Amino acid sequence: MADYPLIADHGLIGDLQTAALVTTEGTVDWWCAPRFDSPSVFGALLDAERGGHLKTRPTAEAFTSKQLYLPDTAVLVTRFLTAGGVGEVVDFMPVAAGDTASDRHRLVRLVRCVRGEITFAIHIAPRFDYGREPHKTHATDDGVVFEGARNALTVRLIREPDDEHLGRSWVDDNGDVRGELRLAAGQVRGLALETGARQVRELRVAEALRLFDDTVDFWSGWLAGCTYDGRWREMVHRSAITLKLMTYAPTGALVAAPTAALPEQLGGERNWDYRYTWVRDASFSVYSLLSLGFTDEAAGLARWLRDRVHEQNEKDSSGPLRLMYRVDGSSDLIEETLPHWSGYRGSAPVRIGNGAAGQLQLDIYGEALDSLYVGHRHGLIPGHQGWLAIRDLLDWVAGNWSQPDEGIWETRGGRQNFTYGRLMCWVALDRGLRMATEHGRPAPLENWRRERDAIYDEIMQRGWSPGRKAFRQHYETDVLDSSLLRMPTVGFITPTDPMWTSTLRAMEDELVTDSLVYRYDPGASPDGLRGDEGTFSLCTFQYVTALAGAGELDKARLTFEKMLTYGNHLGLFSEEIGLTGEQLGNFPQAFTHLALIDAAVALNQRLDEARPGRRRHTTVSAVRGR
Structure with missing residues (x-):
């Protein structure tokens, strides 16, 4: 049987219209979009081989992972400790302004090296409509478009203009995208996945960090309205x-x-x-x-x-x-x-x-x-x-x-x-x-x-x-x-x-x-x-x-x-x-x-x-x- 994480080995992120589950090893194995009750984009939680996923983890043979929320927010941090360095995957979904239903939802994944050097392996494998809808993959210099008959998922690369030396990527025989990302201490890169879009453009690190700050501010500001100050x-x-x-x-x-x-x-x-x-x-x-x-x-x-x-x-x-x-x-x-x-x-x-x-x-x-x-x-x-x-x-x-x-x-x-x-x-x-x-x-x-x-x-x-x-x-x-x-x-x-x-x-x-x-x-x-x-x-x-x-x-x-x-x-x-x-x-x-x-x-x-x-x-x- 394929390897499945424990149900408890997950964190939850969302944007108040949809939500995704992220394992303690940095895999998004459940995401339905554009709504909670929509068909899945990633569903490996229910079928590890045919469900689809987003994986980001160190290439090192041995690593330890830890997971936490940034205090008072729904921003999830998965930390990886390896012999060569310490890295983090930071996942969040920017909350859309207003209360209008939308087909476009973003899942932002910041990848950074905290200490030393670390190489991450990335595998993006969407499976639309519970794995029932085939798709085509179009790769560009700025990202990837996974295009199905009714659904689409774009992946924007979070990077700087001179990043060619940081890694490589390729499309495999299944139409999945695989890649490697090599980072040194202090470097931040990543991916921004968006549903409902069919065009892709580069996303600079500074813009991605602004989305991160906005999301942190939203959640901490919202929670400040809580009046409970009891023992728990x-x-x-x-x-x-x-x-x-x-x-x-x-x-x-x-x-x-x-x-x-x-x-x-x-x-x-x-x-x-x-x-x-x-x-x-x-x-x-x-x-x-x-x-x-x-x-x-x-x-x-x-x-x-x-x-x-x-x-x-x-x-x-x-x-x-x-x-x-x-x-x-x-x-x-x-x-x-x-x-x-x-x-x-x-x-x-x-x-x-x-x-x-x-x-x-x-x-x-x-x-x-x-x-x-x-x-x-x-x-x-x-x-x-x-x-x-x-x-x-x-x-x-x-x-x-x-x-x-x-x-x-x-x-x-x-x-x-x-x-x-x-x-x-x-x-x-x-x-x-x-x-x-x-x-x-x-x-x-x-x-x-x-x-x-x-x-x-x-x-x-x-x-x-x-x-x-x-x-x-x-x-x-x-x-x-x-x-x-x-x-x-x-x-x-x-x-x-x-x-x-x-x-x-x-x-x-x-x-x-x-x-x-x-x-x-x-x-x-x-x-x-x-x-x-x-x-x-x-x-x-x-x-x-x-x-x-x-x-x-x-x-x-x-x-x-x-x-x-x-x-x-x-x-x-x-x-x-x-x-x-x-x-x-x-x-x-x-x-x-x-x-x-x-x-x-x-x-x-x-x-x-x-x-x-x-x-x-x-x-x-x-x-x-x-």
């Missing part, structure tokens, strides 16, 4: 930048992850495309971003949600809201497989599109209304037409909350009476009632109140398992589900209620392992898919929030600190953690970084509120992970 400032800042990197500026939409088909189990079939905007993720983002002071981003997401509410389709079997959308708001997410690609480390099928888009997941209505209510409390108040759309949506919820749905985890095992779906319908109606009464908006208040209270009674009666002394996944099972960790967070139950503390203990016994949290037990609750999965990082951070709310601050803090050790060298998290601590699933995942922010904010606040002089200690039970 560095991790929260990195998570905020990561979320910003996954935001599509023209619409404000947030993708769940910039990747597709990275497996939840190596060699398994749980390989999904996450390059879309889930109503759930976008809703959570509004709260998280507002808690950090990023009101513009929260407002953009709230507007995106508002537009989806306006577009509601009563004829859709999945309800008036779709579960997920493309970043432009369209909903054509037909799922297909790429049989010509082998998948990450043989994990097939490679899926693009997402068949879960047509599922009925009732919880999204609560999450959408909760985020609109949070925005409402921060001054993002809907106008008349917006309120009418919200009212229509809540009328639908009031009339449809009692039907079975597919549940939050997008299982393929059929519809059930999921407790979490009922819980979030309660949230939807509760938040609608609050918004209507606080601003005197016209609404069928008695009907909404009656249905909200009926949901509460049903959950307490049918969602509760007397045998387990815990709230359960759905009414026909005693299986536990960590999505219910949000019950006290949304205000359905107090965090000290005996029914909740009993549920939390039951979850710890069944779903928590060394502080890591499983979504549910797929063996006990068949989900229609083969294989297993790792612990779900979102749920681990939500467990921290639940512990903090219950006043178990020692356990919450230890769990949080232990979870941070599973992040990669840059502080990035994928969807899941495997048995041996490896990161699994699409990377990085917005859900995980949102939950990290929420946990850091909640836990920091509870620690600050703890009475002065409170003795801090770590209990034996906390060390045991219980």
